[in-house]
Amino acid sequence: MQLYNKLSAKEREQLIDEAGEERLTISFYTYAKIGNPQLFRNHLFVAWDQMQVLGRIYVAHEGINAQLSVPAKGFNAFKNFLDQIYFLENVRLNIAIEQYNKSFLKLKVKVRDKIVADGLNDDTFDVRNKGVHVDADQFNELIEDPNTVLVDMRNHYESEIGHFKNAVTPDVDTFRESLDIIENDLKDHKEDKNLVMYCTGGIRCEKASAYYKHKGFKNVFQLNGGIIEYTRQVNEKGLENKFLGKNFVFDERRAEKISDEVIAKCHQCGKACDTxxxxxxxxxxxxxxxxxxxxxxxxxxxxxxxxxxxxxxxxxxxxxxxxxxxxxxxxxxxxxxxxxxxx
Structure with a gap:
């Protein structure tokens, strides 16, 4: 039974070119109790390898975090497979705004201690007691409230090329660094301010919102589905887009263009650039x-x-x-x- 990749990235790239078929870049996550992550990992690899799914997937006792490339014609079969797993039934699938057939060139399913490296001891707080999920319309209204502090839960290189208007963008290299910094910066506003958070697809805010509620923040909100879902709703509903620049993504595309603004600069000459x-x-x-x-x-x-x-x-x-x-x-x-x- 094949449980690991046998093709190199170059060989897979050639196969994708030869197939000439459209692929969809998708991400999803869920927190769930997985008793045997290694067994679940093997089950996913065998099934998805047969479906020609490619991507980077992390599995842990606490759940799954997946970023994938799926053949467009096989999307329904992929969705049906997920729906047969009780904790993945009807899971929200974030479909990329900009598609690229070679966003992933290998299938990597890895067992980790955490699906996001947050450095937290989950036994010390109730991870299920999360913040209020808001859609794009509610989010736009909330962030215009002078009583709101909007926080970007991503790292500096992500927010550098794109972020929401008036967002606090911590100068950090990792998610775990930002948690204590944000708490310390906002310690005097735990009861009188709305703490509104966002990230790429929502997974970092899921854990952070529960953590901040545990730390005494009374009004905690998170953008449901992150920047990816926000952009989809803005486009579908004709809402005002309050995101400036590009959304950094963790595949070969590296970013999706959300607005026309270029807010970053070339690190070598200083010219406006966000590539x-x-x-x-x-x-x-x-x-x-x-x-x-x-x-x-x-x-x-x-x-x-x-x-x-x-x-x-x-x-x-x-x-x-x-x-x-x-x-x-x-x-x-x-x-x-x-x-x-x-x-």
Missing amino acids: HVNCANDACHLLFIQCDECAQKMDDCCSDHCKEIIQLPYEEQKKLRAGKHNSNKIFKKGRSPVLKYKV
Whole structure:
């Protein structure tokens, strides 16, 4: 029984091109008690591999967090499969605003301690006691209330290219960092202000809202379905769009355009730009914002050093990387002394 990928990303990309069929990029999550995450993980992999589903999925005792690419013609079969799992029946599926057939090139289903790394001890508070879910219309009304504090629960590199008007955007690298910072900044307004939160698809706010209620915040609200669902409702209902810029996404697209505003700048020259790239030097791989002119000038690299490295023969580059463990530090988003214009 096949439980892991056997095709490389390049091989899968070729198959997608040859098939010439449309695919849908979808995300969903749910908190549920899963007794045996490894068994559930294997069940999902076997079924979804047969359906040609690709993506990144995290499974834990507390639930599932999934970002997927599904063949459009197989969407109904995929939905029927989910509906046969009692805690996934009629789960909200966030369908991407901008579709790209190669948003994912492998199927990765991983067992984790948490479906989102929040650093919280869930035994210390009731994770079911969540904030009030609001739709796009209610959200627009709430954030215009002078009694509201609107907080972006995402990381700095996400909010840098797009966020809601007047939102507090913590300068953090991880979700877990933002929790204590926000609580401390708003400690004097636990009873007299509306705490309204949003994130990409809603999952971070699910846990954060319960945590803040546990911490004494009286009026806690969260944008149901996050920015993705908000955009869908705005487009369908003709509502005013209060989001500025792009919504960062965690697949090959890197972002979805929500409005025409460009609120970020190239990290190398300072020109208005909101295009994220990864440094072409595989030993660096830094995620940063780069305009077309700098990309051409720097050969898609973040620094002169990396530019020199990629000029070497590939085998020499491999030798330089040999024996060196690439920790998560090489994936620091937009944090590097080589970048002149950064948050």
